[in-house]
Amino acid sequence: MNEKNKxxxxxxxxxxxxxxxxxxxxxxxxxxxxxxxxALEIVxxxxxxxxSRETRTDNSLLSQRFGLYxxxxxxxxxxxxxxxxxxxxxxxxxxxxxxxxxxxxxxxxLLVNFRDKYLKPKRVINHL
Numbered sequence: 475m476n477e478k479n480k481x482x483x484x485x486x487x488x489x490x491x492x493x494x495x496x497x498x499x500x501x502x503x504x505x506x507x508x509x510x511x512x513a514l515e516i517v518x519x520x521x522x523x524x525x526s527r528e529t530r531t532d533n534s535l536l537s538q539r540f541g542l543y544x545x546x547x548x549x550x551x552x553x554x555x556x557x558x559x560x561x562x563x564x565x566x567x568x569x570x571x572x573x574x575x576x577x578x579x580x581x582x583x584l585l586v587n588f589r590d591k592y593l594k595p596k597r598v599i600n601h602l
Contacts, residue, residue: 482582482599483552490549491595493517494586498593507559510588511546514557518549525549531577545574554583563587568598575600 481487497513511527518525531543547555556571563585571583575598583598 482597486550486553487582487584487597489521489523490553490555490584493521493523494584494595495593498588501588503589503591505559505588507557507588510557510559514547514555518547523549524551531574543574543577545578548578552580552582554578554580556583556585558585558587559589560587561589563596568596571598572600 493514497510497517501509501513515525515527517523526548528544528546529548531545545554546557549555554571554574556567556574558567567585571585575581575583579600579602581600581602583600585596585598586593
């Protein structure tokens with residue numbers, strides 16, 4: 475398998491997806507995004523998974539003043555996890571995650587919508 479087709483962070487992303495499925499099974503699909511984030515934070519702590527929550531994508535004065543561009547989770551300084559709880563994901567949700575990946579110069583992001591009946595985390599790759 476060549477480098478281009480190699481899966482990015484397979485073990486870490488598999489672990490994260492397991493946590494996401496667990497939270498979805500526990501809370502169901504009709505909660506607020508913050509409820510899922512709070513529950514996920516507990517699971518990260520219990521499993522000693524390094525993470526930061528609501529990290530700014532940059533430290534500019536504008537970002538600090540208005541809280542612009544806060545990503546939901548940065549896991550192990552490698553993977554951005556963006557949570558949604560809405561009827562449908564849009565292209566804008568995807569582009570938002572792409573902007574986050576580019577600004578942090580990271581390779582992998584996971585976009586997940588907890589409102590879906592069957593959870594389907596989407597892998598978003600940033601080709602650096």
